[in-house]
Structures are given as structure tokens and as C-alpha cells.
Amino acid sequence: MSIAENFHKIRSSIPGDVTLVVVTKTQPVSKIMEVYTAGQRVFGENKVQELIDKQAQLPKDIEWHLIGHLQTNKVKYIAPFVSLIHSVDSFKLLQEINKQAFKNNRIIACLLQIYIANEDTKFGLSFDEAQELIGSEELKQLKNIKIVGLMGMASNTDNKNVIIKELHSLKLFFEKNKDLSAANFQLSILSMGMSADYPIAIAEGSTMIRVGSSIFGERD
Numbered sequence: 226m227s228i229a230e231n232f233h234k235i236r237s238s239i240p241g242d243v244t245l246v247v248v249t250k251t252q253p254v255s256k257i258m259e260v261y262t263a264g265q266r267v268f269g270e271n272k273v274q275e276l277i278d279k280q281a282q283l284p285k286d287i288e289w290h291l292i293g294h295l296q297t298n299k300v301k302y303i304a305p306f307v308s309l310i311h312s313v314d315s316f317k318l319l320q321e322i323n324k325q326a327f328k329n330n331r332i333i334a335c336l337l338q339i340y341i342a343n344e345d346t347k348f349g350l351s352f353d354e355a356q357e358l359i360g361s362e363e364l365k366q367l368k369n370i371k372i373v374g375l376m377g378m379a380s381n382t383d384n385k386n387v388i389i390k391e392l393h394s395l396k397l398f399f400e401k402n403k404d405l406s407a408a409n410f411q412l413s414i415l416s417m418g419m420s421a422d423y424p425i426a427i428a429e430g431s432t433m434i435r436v437g438s439s440i441f442g443e444r445d
């Protein structure tokens with residue numbers, strides 16, 4: 226199947242109110258354009274340099290999401306245009322995003338990345354760290370960011386029960402904090418699910434999935 230066919234198949238198999246973020250990491254502009262021409266406008270990159278390069282070359286009505294780990298010294302490069310940062314994993318990073326958003330006269334939407342997997346290679350806050358951040362006075366001072374949801378990645382395993390358990394734990398934490406509301410805090414997005422596990426993630430309450438290889442094929 227072609228890239229466009231893969232995209233249409235996935236888009237039509239998921240509920241209409243679930244946002245599909247097409248993950249373009251390592252993919253050339255020509256292949257990304259195949260998905261754009263098929264109607265997609267929301268794309269995600271995990272590296273800042275690739276995000277900047279592709280944003281410059283591709284149509285300006287694309288909504289770009291940063292989904293991978295973000296270093297504080299690189300926030301300034303994406304602050305002018307990024308639509309959503311999925312990978313906020315420290316207060317220090319949030320402060321820098323706030324600073325750069327202010328310089329650009331913007332409010333940048335962010336997700337807190339929560340560590341739910343049983344692997345030590347993945348970034349993110351623990352539930353306790355996230356709860357502390359959410360309740361902190363310091364957070365209230367940041368007027369140029371808005372925390373609009375949570376992101377998580379399940380373990381890379383064939384054991385479906387492990388995946389369900391991890392994704393479910395994030396859904397429970399989301400529910401627990403969903404009714405809290407402040408000028409810069411209101412959870413509405415639950416970003417979980419990738420090629421390997423997005424059907425499970427949707428069943429567990431995901432509102433946003435991030436899919437790359439099921440559309441473009443396996444990366445080298």
C-alpha cells in the first residue's frame with residue numbers, strides 16, 4: 226500500500242475525535258507531502274533540528290508538534306511556530322518555554338510527559354513529580370505557557386497486559402486532575418499510542434495518537 230493509503234486506512238479506523246499526529250522523523254519532505262496532499266495537517270517530530278528544517282520547507286498551514294526530548298537551550302528555535310510540545314519533563318524546561326513564548330508574544334501549549342514504562346531509556350516525570358508540579362505556586366507564575374494535557378509512552382513489549390496496565394495508569398492520573406483548572410492549566414489532551422499500540426491506547430482513553438512507521442513503513 227502507498228503512504229497515502231496507509232494514512233487513509235488509519236484515519237478512517239480511529240474515532241473522529243481522536244487527533245492523529247503523523248510522525249515524520251527521518252522521513253524526507255517528498256514523503257511527508259504525500260500525507261499532506263492526502264489531507265493531513267498535524268505532524269510531529271522528535272528532534273529540534275529536523276523540526277526546524279521541515280517547517281521551513283513545508284506548507285505553512287501545518288501544525289507542528291515536538292514529541293521528543295527537548296533541551297532547554299533549543300527551545301528558542303521552535304518557540305516562534307511550534308503548536309504543541311508533548312515532552313515537558315521538568316519545571317526548568319517549562320520556565321524556558323515560558324520565557325521564549327513571551328519573547329515571541331505567544332502562549333505555547335504543552336503536555337507533561339509522564340514516565341509510565343518499565344524501561345530506563347524513556348524521559349518523563351513520575352506521577353509524584355507531575356502532581357507536585359501541577360499543584361505548585363511556581364507554575365501559576367508562568368503566563369506564556371498552557372498545560373493542556375499529558376503524554377506517555379508504554380513499554381516496547383509484546384505483552385499486551387503490560388501495555389494496558391501502563392496506559393491505564395496514565396488515564397487514571399489524567400482523570401484525577403481533569404477537573405482542576407487555572408489560567409495556564411486545563412487538561413483536555415491525553416497523548417498516548419504509537420504504531421504498535423494505538424488501538425489499545427484509544428481503548429484506554431487516548432485523545433491523540435502519534436503514528437509514524439505504520440504510515441511510512443519501518444525506519445532504517
Ligand SMILES: *Cc1c(COP(=O)(O)O)cnc(C)c1O
Pocket residue numbers: 248250271292293419420421435436437438439
Ligand atoms: C517515533 C515516535 C513515535 C511514532 O513511533 P512509530 O512506532 O513510528 O509509530 C511516537 N512518539 C514518539 C515520542 C516518537 O519518538
